[in-house]
Amino acid sequence: MKYININNFLPKNENGNTKNEILKWVGIFLIMLFLSAIIYFNNKNALKDIKEKRLYTVGIISGFSKSRSMEFINYIYSYNGKSFEGKAPRDINVFAIGDRALVVYNPNTNIKFLLPYFIDDSIKELYNGWSKPPMSNVTDSDVIKYLEENY
Template sequence: MNKFLSKLMKDNIKEDLIYWLGIILIIIFFSIIIFYSNRNGLNNIKEKRLYTVGIISGFSRTKTTKSVKYIISYSGKTLEGKSSININKYSIGDRVLVVYNPNTNINILLPYFIDDSIKEPYNGWSKPPMNNITDSEIIKYLEEKY
């Protein structure tokens, strides 16, 4: 009986080890996919970028994440976006800076508010419309964040 329990315990340990190894490999696989997806999006933004106004339209919460929903318009198109940045500093209707690639529709909400006196561009700005932030500072911010 003792030999049977010993063999059974060894088989369970082996099965548990294989199970956890599989889970770890799956997590690594998805982490690599997410990393390269983010890098690809950032490269698209670096390659060709324009800036526009994003209007905060709402918030989304799940058990693990809190997201800001926003709407952007350019060249007659309207897109909705979602960003999981600090939602506590935003209110519905806030105007914030968004960088986007018009060829891929990839857009990223930036943590910079836009004054109401600045008019929304039809085709976007080639540089941020504020005097206190530069294009190179935004690229540096994006590289650190993504």
């Protein structure tokens, strides 16, 4: 019986050392897995903070930006008379510059989420934000459901 040498099928690097090549790819995989876990648990903690205490305000879309791997929506929102800037992933692809959108945030932390719900110009922004969404077609439970499904 003839045995097949598996090393003949593995890619060889310049030195012909497949073991180092495999270790390199395993290391890259483990780093990616570790970073994914950090992002996942970070989002879960942020969602927990929003569930504990949340207010709503108006976010005004100010522009779009791009990093090496992602596109972002830039927005401005205010609370207690102070303006803040935020970024959201561009997967919410319904906005144009100048649009008014709902933002949910925790006033005790820097955690905020831009939501894909438009706010009509007739709705005036409160100085301290709203305890519930100001639109009749969006409820607090709709927002929590959206956040749980997307973050």
